Amino acid sequence: MADLLIRGARLVGGGGDPVDVATTEGVVVDVRPASTRPSGGEAADLAADGRWLMPGLWDQHVHPTDWAAVGHRLDLRHAGTVAACLEAVAARLAERPGEEVVATGLWCAGWPTRPVRADLDRFDVPVALLSGDSHSAVMNGAALARYGLAADADDDGWVTEAAWFAVMPTIGTADDATRDRWVVEAGRRAAARGVVGIVDLDPHDTHAAWRRRVAAGFAAHRVRAGVWLDHLDDALAAGLRTGDPVPGAGPLVTMGPFKVIADGSLNTGTAHCRHPFPDGSVGAMNIDDATLTAAMTRAATGGIDAAIHAIGDAALTQVLDAFERSGARGTVEHAQLATPEDVARMAALGLAASVQPRHLVDDRDVAEVLWRGRTDRAYAYADMARAGVELRLGSDAPVAPLDPWLTIAAAVLRTGDERPAWHPEQRIDVTLALRSSWGGVTGVAPGAPADLVLLDDDPLALDAARLPGIGVAATICAGNVTHATL
CATH class of the missing domain: 3.10.310.70 (Diaminopimelate Epimerase; Chain A, domain 1)
Structure with missing residues (x-):
């Protein structure tokens, strides 16, 4: 991790006066008024020339193997x-x-x-x-x-x-080495959009996969590598807690959450819902309550956060019951259909909502058919924010493209075409959408990770419809430049 001095940047939301930002060993150590002189020290200079600097972007829900294979x-x-x-x-x-x-x-x-x-x-x-x-x-x-x-x-x-x-x-004929090469290539493309980290929720041995990928040269962004039920005991036996480095995977890969897909999905018609789909079905849970609670309890006891998928409103209620019984911390993944009572419960339990705004753009038409009469509480991001639920934005790539600017625009606009916003009362503003994409960081300040993105424009001043085209001049992860057009 080389020292780096970013010279003459303006902080997003910081008033517009140029600053110099110094990083050492992957951490921001100083933010001071801009100087006209080069550093003259050991740090490498990155001339921002008045561009806009903010924390780098995270995608909180990714399936890297299939995401990289899409192309x-x-x-x-x-x-x-x-x-x-x-x-x-x-x-x-x-x-x-x-x-x-x-x-x-x-x-x-x-x-x-x-x-x-x-x-x-x-x-x-x-x-x-x-x-x-x-x-x-x-x-x-x-x-x-x-x-x-x-x-x-x-x-x-x-x-x-x-x-x-x-x-x-x-699925497919590619071997692990080929799939790993695709992931390395896709990581570079993500860095070019300002991505400094992802949460990997693939259903295989993610730790072994990242050991291979790092050995093959991966260094594009941070990874929080989750585990499914069949790998939970291995992680517990290794004494890994959420946030710990994954042994043998380098400094950028850490232990992620314990992932369970508790119910199905809207488009497959398997999301577990309180009211029936047009064909009379109500979807189903993929795991029974006792098994889910027991597994979440084991994970929580071992210091591993939970990331539990719940798309239907009936599934969300059962998942929140399991969080309450187990004492687990973590996220509800998707939370696409929620009652007001369960939104309040999420807040009371201190859970974050890991949500994918691009899904509402893709799903609005089918939701009006399959969830007719209930779409006012679908993808209810504003309701969640007002209740005090922390939002964490992502893509669920390959379901939606791994591009945080598409994600942010969808959360703000709630449309992806010429049609008006779908349930505009559930829009969130650009400031919240950005902060919900920073991976838990609150700003560019001493002590924060040197995970940063330098932009050609101020995203707070752009029309939201222009955000997907914003220019990313440089991405810095752990103090290292992973993408630059300067």
Whole structure:
């Protein structure tokens, strides 16, 4: 960690007078009025030339393996019909004969019909179309056989929830070394958008994966590497507490939270809800109350925070019950549909809401169908903030792009197209959206981590619709420049 002097920057929210910011050993040690003289010492100079400096940005919910793989898979985000999906698969096979097809970004909850195994069985190679919400996939017979999922699929070839999560990180022909290289490359792209840290909630052995990636040269940002239930005991046996360095993974990778996906998702129709979906189902929990509470208690006793996924309002109530019984600390992940009573309970329990504003942009139309009459309490970020719930913003990449500026704009605007804001009463302002993206840091001040981003414009002065295009001049993580255009 080299010493660094950032010269002539203006602090976001700091009044506009230029300052020099000195860092040593990855920590901010001084913020003083700007000097016209070079440092003359051992520190490297970074000339800000009046650009805007603030804490670097975090994405609080990422699945790095699949996020990094998206650019190497068939993209179905713009396919609006089953026929369009099949045409895309056929075109890929024409380009790459005999190659397995893995497609991402399938958003078909609002379609009259969805793709099924019979549609895909016309292809003689394994074909898997992954739902955009990452909670399910539809496969042909060859893919079901390859991944041992024939008994787990429904009659239409769809594999959902636990059976899907078990194989999700292994889908495709790429080996670990290739996937790791993709993650290293994706980390550099994230740094170019001002990212200094992510929370990794992948369903495999994240600690082993980051040891490999760091050995392969990863140094783009910090990582809080979470564990799922099947790796919790290993973390406890190693004596790891949330925030501890992960042994063998370098200074940027620390122990993250204990992750449980307690219920399903909106688009897959498996979120556990108080009121039925149009087909009469109410979704379901993926874990029973006793098992969830016992696991959260073990984690809390060992000093590991919990990150518990709850999308439906019924699931949120049960998850909050488990937090209360276990005494665990941590976050509710997503909290996409919440009663006012449960918003108040989250605040009373001291829990943070790890939320993904871009989801409301992607989900608004399907939510109006599947959660008709209840969308006033969907993605209720303003209600949470008013109640005293800490918001932590993220993407759930690959479900949404890992770009914090898209995330911030979605939280502020609550729209991603020409339509008016969806439930504008739940908008939050830019200041709160930024602070909710700083990873727990409150500003650029002595003693804070030297995790910083230098911007071409003041984000507080920009029209929110322009935030996704803001220029990132430099990103500094632990005092090291990880991206620069200067």
